[in-house]
Amino acid sequence: MSGVRAQQKQKTRQALIEAAFNQLSAEHSFSNLSLREVAREAGIAPTSFYRHFKDMNELGLTMVDEAGLTLRQLMRQARRRIASGGSVIITSVETFMEFIDTSSNQFRLLLRERSGTSKAFRAAVAREIKHFILELAHYLETETPCDKHHAYMQSEAMVTLVFNAGAEALDQDAQQRGELTERLIWQLRYIARGANHYGA
Amino acid sequence: MSGVRAQQKQKTRQALIEAAFNQLSAEHSFSNLSLREVAREAGIAPTSFYRHFKDMNELGLTMVDEAGLTLRQLMRQARRRIASGGSVIITSVETFMEFIDTSSNQFRLLLRERSGTSKAFRAAVAREIKHFILELAHYLETETPCDKHHAYMQSEAMVTLVFNAGAEALDQDAQQRGELTERLIWQLRYIARGANHYGA
């Protein structure tokens, strides 16, 4: 029932996705990928592309899902580290920086399409980020003295800062990143402190 | 010495810039503007474009400067309002939201090119934002009990949150914007509180 055929199809589908991710870089964003180039890198004819996606848009949305998945998996791993005694703020920041380093093209996709030209893309990225915010908010609500509403606002602010720091880190060398991370941690402390003050 | 000729040249140059801004929208970003379309909207032949800019890139950088200028002017006006007795946080946020509303395409340019595919663009936008941060940091340093380093970090965090809230606001209706703004103000309060605590 697995099917030699269906299996092969899945394989070239994945090849298309990977080809597209490979072509993302600091100088190349999703919106200026071309269907033909992606097909070429995946090793299939341009017209075969349509056997897998109706559109470059459809490919892109799939890629956003995949990037979101990567991020969620990484964060699950972070929670494990936190549970076994790490600092919440520092562990989270480190994990996120790891994501940016090892999956920079996936991060770039989220980063850019968050304010890109397709409403569907923007919504998809916003959804991924919201997951993130809600998880952190849940943690803050149960583990710190902070009411629900303030926990959410606190979480939202923190995620925004972390995400933005990630964006800046993309263009920086190791030393600059170190300073950036240090500043970021202070800023997260501000928020934690302030939220706990106002949020009862 | 003003020159009928130089004057006309300046005029069509400005027409090109305005044409390009007009073609920006939620669905159209700078990187997928075409030289020909811009020239067409400005009412000149495609090849005449080169009499004014060597490149679409050069046009874009000019546009970033112009958007930065608009923003700085608006903020100077905000400081006047603050000096005559307004709340710093609320006045700044209101002014920024005004910018997004009345110059949304200029904001979109800054927003997108901040993480765009051209390093020069990214640097140009970063410069504009840094202006912003430094000005606010200066204010915080002199007007609140906060040492220099913490004032900078506080300012950076605040500007990041405001900028990002602006990005979200672009896709929202009046009611959602209201809620967003309210959350943003709380988040800025967190930061102010936390920074004043840690920053002596």
Add this chain to the structure above:
DNA sequence: TATTTTAGCGTACAACTGTACGCTGAAATT
């Protein structure tokens, strides 16, 4: 007045894009 400068135009071209259409061969189904 004679000369130089230059903003803007039209033509032309090669490169590239998305995609419609029909074929093929092998896997899947009957």
Add this chain to the structure above:
DNA sequence: AATTTCAGCGTACAGTTGTACGCTAAAATA
């Protein structure tokens, strides 16, 4: 074994892009 399904291919086409080149007319300069 006969039939159907379908991933992938090649060809073809119309549309768009950036830009090289040389011309023109009017403004600026000498």
